[in-house]
Structures are given as C-alpha cells and as structure tokens.
Amino acid sequence: MTATHPAPDMHEYPAHFEPPRGSLHRTFFGPGLVRGAWMALAGFVLGALLVMGLRAWWSWDPIWTTEVILVVGAMVFAPIGFLAGIGSFDYWLHYISGRPTRPEDHSGHGARTWMDYFRVNTDHKVIGIQYLVTTFVFFTIGGLMAMFFRAELAQPGLQFVDSQTFNGLVSVHATLMIFLFVIPAFAGLANFAVPLMLGAPDMAFPRLNALSFWLLPIAGIMFVASFLAPGGAFGAGWTGYAPLAEGQPLGQTFFNMGVQWAGASSIMTALNFLVTIITMRAPGMTFWRMPLLVWANFTTSLLVVLATPFIAGSQFFVMFDRIMHTSFFVPEGGGYVLGYQHIFWFYSHPAVYIMMLPGFGIVSEVISAMSRKPIFGYRLMALSLLGILVLGFSVWAHHMFVAGMADWLRVPMMITTLLIAIPTGIKVFSWIATLWRGRIHLNTPMLFALGFVTMFVIGGLSGIYLGSVPIDIAASDTYFIVAHIHYVLFGGSVFTIYAGVYYWFPKMTGRMYSETLGKWHFWLTFVSFNATFFPMHYVGLRGMPRRVFDYDSAFADLNLIISFASFVLGASFILFVYNMIVSWQRGPVAEANPWRARTLEWQVSSPPPIFNFDEIPQIVGGPYEYGVPGARHAVLSPMKEETREEVHA
C-alpha cells in the first residue's frame, strides 16, 4: 500500500498569508513594524495587568510598583509583543497551532527594496547588513556619549553634568560599545561572510537568525532609554558591581534586563554559527580547509555559548536582590559580595576574546589577500585560536587581583594570563611573516589591518604589565586600564571591524567605496586614536583613578589634550559614514572579486545571488594558496565542469 499525499491545494496553501500590500488590514495585522508597535503596547498592558492582578489577589499594597511593572511589562512582555508583531514567531506559531504553515516561497529572503531591511528577513546577507547598520547607529550614540564626558573631563571639577549623569554616560557608553557594537558588528560581518565562505546557501537556522537580530535593537533601546528613568541611567559602570548596583536608582534595571536580550541574541547567533559551520560546509571543505575567519567564528561561538549564560545569571541575581529582596550579594543576609565578580568575570573575560577572535579572522583574510601570500603557518593560526579559547576560561580572576579574593588564586591566574601571550604572539608573528616578501597592496582594509597589528601589540604588551600581579596592584582601576582596554578594543576590535567593512563593502553593496576617503579616514583615526588613548597610560600610572568626573589638577593639561584628540577621533568617523553612504548609493560598480581573493565569497557576483551558489561548490584545496601554480580552493560548478570534461573527452 502506498500512501499518497494529497496534492497541494493552492487555495489552502497560498503563497502569501497576508492580504495584499497597501491595504489597511495588512498594515495593521500583517507582520511589520506597525503591528510590532501595537503588540508591544499590548504586551506592556498585559504584563502590567498580570503584576497588578497578582498583587491584588495576594492583597499586597500598593498594587502599583513601578520597578516590578517596568521589569515584567516593559522589559519582558513588551519586547515579546514587539517580536511577535514584526512576525518573528509567525512560522513557528502556525506550526505549533496546527495551522497550515506557509510553504517556503522565499519571499522572506533577499532584499529587493530598502524597505526589506526593516522587516523580518531570513536571508543571512540581509541580516548581516541589518546587524552592521544597527550596530553602527549604536556606535555613533556611544561615541557621542564618550565625547560628551570627554568634554566634562577637559577640566577638573564639574562643568556640564551632575555626577549621576556622568556615571550614567560612562556606563552606557561602555555597555553600548560592548553589547551593541563590537560583539554584534562581528556577528554581522560573520553573518554575511561565513555561509558564503562555507559554500552554503544560508545559515542553518534562518528564522532563528532573524530572531537573534531583532533582539538586538530591544537591548540597545533599553540601555539608551535608561536615561529617561527617574534617577537617571545606570551608573555602576558596565561591570555593575554589587552591592553598588543594588542601591542604584531605577536605571540599573534597564541594564540588568538589557543584558539578557543582548545575551540571548548572541547565544542564538553562536548556536547558529556552530551548527552552520559543523554541518553546512561544502563537500571537500574539511576543517583544515576552512578560511581563518570561519575558524575564528567557530571558536568565538564556542566561547559565547559556554560563557554568556554566566552574565545572564549574575544580572538576574542582582535584579532579584533589587526587586525580590533576596540576598545573593548582601552580606547582612548571608550573601557573598565577591561572588558577583567571580560570576561576572567568568563571562566577561571570555567576552574579551569574543570581542577579539573574529577580528583575528578578518585580519588573517585581509593580510593574506593583500600581501598575495598564503597565511604563514595556517594550522598553528587555527590551533592558537583554540589555545586562546581554552586558556580564556582560566584567567577570569585576573580582574580581581585587588578585589580581596583568596590569595592562592592570584599566582595560578597570573600564570595562565601570561601564557595567553603565547598563542596571541604566534598570531601576531604569523601575520607579520605573511607580509614578509609579499606583494603588498596598501589599500584601506590593509591599512586598518596593519594599524590593528601594531596597536594590538601595544594593547597586548600593556596587558602583560597588568597580568603581573604586583604591577596590577599599582595600576588596576586607574586610567592605565582605560588605556589598555581601548588599545585592545578600539585599536584591536574596532580597527578590524573597519578593515572588515571596507574589505567586504564591494561584496555587500556591489559598489566600490572611495579609496581616497578611506585612507584619510584611516590616518585621521590612527593618529587621533593614539593621541587620545596613549596619554591615558601616563595619567593612570601617575595616580588618576578611572570613572571619575573630577581629578587632581596636576592632570589637567593632559586631560585637555586627550579630550581634544577624542573630538578629532569623533570627527574622523564622519568621513567613514559619508564614504559608506555615498558609495553605497553612487559608488562605481564593483567587480565580483576586486581583491583577487581565493575564498568562496569572492567567486560569486557582487552582491551575491539570493541563494549564493547555483550549485554547491566542490572544495579542492586550501583557501590561501596564493602564488602556488595551479592551486585551487574550489570548483564552483562541479556538475558543469564534469559535463564539459565529458564533452572534451
């Protein structure tokens, strides 16, 4: 007996569930931002009613508590309402409820107009660009905040803001840059490039991919909106140490909850990358033939899925202490204050590598392609990523050398910290060895890659100072730390993000950016970056603590210089934005492979076709075989090539 499936009935399974575009019904009830808005509002009302209802039922007084209603209504129910409204859950809800699911007609794939970027889109290339544009918006906001508090710091004493606002600006600046810029910008670049590099048509879970993007603006809006909360934005630093965070005004809740949404977003993306990289490599793409960007994102994703739950936990504990009167970190109630720092840094130290390893991948791609040479010591490069991954989990307490933790923890943590210099050193030396005897094309991506290598060495070396416990005792919690993290995260991560954006810009947009403007952008950024952050080493060692609005007048001159340089650094960003926007609209049409790179994404058109490859490519060699006669990375259309050979035979 053979079971026969009923033929698909086109009336039962229409291509579009939504009414035709433009109708009022469609605007309000079809997936999109309008439905997102009213469903977010409905979600808030539902959450608020739930809280008030429960409180009334238990006859608690008062029924209205702003903080609890804010957490449940505005920070849990409203975002879920928004996500449901824009259509993130439509397919799954149809499936769960037994309604006919929409057959995949690919209408949620690819971008035909600019409006397609404002809806739930399942195309990894569209999501990559959504990520990048969103993160650069938050980069701008975070940068403006930095310039604002640099203006305040130009002179000792308070000039423009009160001290809660100052602490808020510092905290929100760091939070935005970490959770809304560096981590997701790398996720955006990888979203665009990794499936293409693997020879895959998309990520493994496209709908999950779309969902993880849309969680991001929710987190960003929460962080920025905390300025509107009574009492001002969260001001306990991005580290949000308990018990200071527990006594903060309402704004702290925005941090506790915003981190949950940003963290959920990165965990989902990381899972997606892991499954994609493990299962969707094209035939012949063994692990040892993967481009280093893929390796970098593989290790980063492992870090993310293992570490990120810890920050979620730490923030939940703080929030429970705040609104449920638990005492995780309240010593009077038996809590352990240092427990917060251990849990927090167990995420936040690996987070440093989450913010750096994808950059290593980008730089490996750029330096190899622009030097026209195979990457030096390919396997050691990949293995050193794994080495950093393993060591990265064993060093968290080096952030706590002066925190009063158990003394015996200091030496082991110092040793593991210093050992990380070895795999990192291998990478730096391999990059410069790749340059050696190359044919170097000094264009904008390459400039940023080389800027990264040199600046990251400075950040790494100041990290060695801080790894040594006695020096750290003198230098921790000072501006030396501020200098160190900006050399690592600006000279490191941000330079690689710039390198990546310039490198893949022709692939993403199909147009070429202005090389002249790009070079101006690099040199302005490079010089003003150093003028801003290098003097901070000095003021820190001399005795200026971090996170202060007022300081000893001995540091006044240098702080004025730093502030001035930071404005130039801000101004240099305008060049970048102008270059990107104008080139995207009117730049010269780019070739498919302007860099003559060997990896797969450059073997398809610019921008790539909606499903990337007509045929699954066959990988036949390593990704960086520049200069090897006859070497190939991939056969793009193995079937066609076979047919051709048959014809020839």
Next chain:
Amino acid sequence: MCACEAWLWGVTDLVSVPEPAVAATAKTSTPSDASRAETIVAFRFIELDLLVELILGRLLFDCDGETVRFPRPPTVGVGSAPVRKGIVQLVAIGIVIGVAVTLVAVLFQWLPTSASEEFDRIQDIYWFATWMSVVIFAIVGAVVVFSVWKWRVPPDDDADGPPIHGHTGLEIAWTAVPAILVIALGIVSAIVMSENGQAKDNALQVRAIGQQFAWKFEYPDHGDFSTGELVLPVNQQAQFTMQAVDVIHSFWVPSFGQKMDAVPGIETTILVTPTRTGAFAVVCAELCGLGHATMRAKARVVTEDEFAAWIEEQNA
C-alpha cells in the same frame, strides 16, 4: 621537509601531488580530493570527519615520515649583497623604533616617585616588563614598516607573492621565546608578590574603613580613636585591614604603589612600608557612587617621634 611540517602549515593538500611536484595542478589533485570529499559526505551524518580532524588532527594520517615536496619559493643566497643590504636596513629600522620607544619610556617619569619598599620592588618588575615590551614592539614595528616600504606594489599589480607556507624553526622560536619571557616575568612577579606579602610581627596595625564617601582610619593598638587623616611612621611596616560599610571601595596611595579593595562582609589586608616622609594622596579607586571622584584623604608619613606625639595628641 617532513610531512609534519606540511601538516603544521596546512599544505597537506599538496602531499598527494605525485612527482614532479613542481608542476602541481588542480587536475592532478582533484581526483584524490574528490574521493575524500565523498567519504566526508558519507559520514557527514555522524560527523566522523569532525571528530577525527579535531581530536586526532590528522596526525596519524599525515605524519608517517614520508618526504613531501611542493614548489619551493625561489631562494636568494643569504650572503648575497641585496640580502645583506636588506638585513642592515631592517635592523636599522628596528633600532630607530627601539630608540624612539626607549626615549618615550625614559624621558617621561611614568611612575610616581616611590615612597614605599613595596613600590620599589614593583618598579623593578615594571622596568623588566618595559624592556621586554620595547624589544617586542621594535621587532614587530620594524618588520611591518620594512615590509610595507620594501614590498609595496601599485594597485594594478596582479602578480602573487612567493608561496611561503611556514617555517618550522621560526614558529618554534616565536612560541618558545615569548613563553620563556612571560614565565620569567611570572616568576619575578611571584617572588615580589611574596616579598610584598611578608607581614612582620611588629607591624603597625591600621584599620581603614571606607564608606560613601570618606575614609576613616583607626589604630587598634594605640587607643580608641578614629581619624580622617592617615598618619604613618617612616620605615615601619604598616598592616592595613580594610573594611567597607556600604559598597566596595578601594584603598590606594599612588606613591606607595599598593591598592586593595574594601569589601562589605569580608576583611582584606595589605602591607605598606613607607620609606620617606611627606604628604601623599589617598584615593578611592573603585567606583562607589556619586561622590567617588571626591573620595580622597591625606596620608602623612612622619618620623617615629612625631608619630608617637601624634598618637598622644589623638588620645588626649
């Protein structure tokens, strides 16, 4: 070259190329790779290839001592004139960068003048780390600058560089040398840490209490009083016991080079042996709220007699 080296550099794909290997082409390497790829597809479901590649790293498959040949880059004799000139130029650039960085390191006084025995020892490690950093930065800087200066090509150049995949000796060197350096730094640091942590029996006991936003000091062995000004006798070890009333604070005297958090619920300690008299700043180094920036106090290091007189005055 041994197959292990080829493995390390990720060029095993060329291992299968039959002799003469110099004319390696895609055509000759495709069949074996294609059959390999088929195997991978077959096992994809249980991801055997992942396990094998990740855990065994193909060591068992490739490193059987078989000799591998693949096109070697054209080499230039090390003793030849252009190479000698290049080496001289590279070293010259390295020296220029090294001298410039050294000047930055020594012309500015990066550290406050030490006022404690502990800070003296910390400054020794600081200089150890600084010389290490100067050398490493000079090497990296020199190679980058020299390479870009020497091998930069115009944008329309479409040739490729020599296919150098790696160099085992170099890779061992730049794994081993930094390892030795950082382990040396680690040992020196551990020694200093232990020296700076040796409390003497006659150490002066001082209790430092942090609260938003002021420091309070008590001398439990010298009477029952508390003061907002820290007074210490010179050349006498002081053991601080830190407490916090509300949130975490951090006790820091930049000139002593010592710092320790005051944490609610636990007691932390730190040792300071002042070596010269004078007035110094006590700073709170851990963000503790609105008044964090202004949470400062004065530390005064005085002679033993002056200290005794001060104690008497406080107890009066």
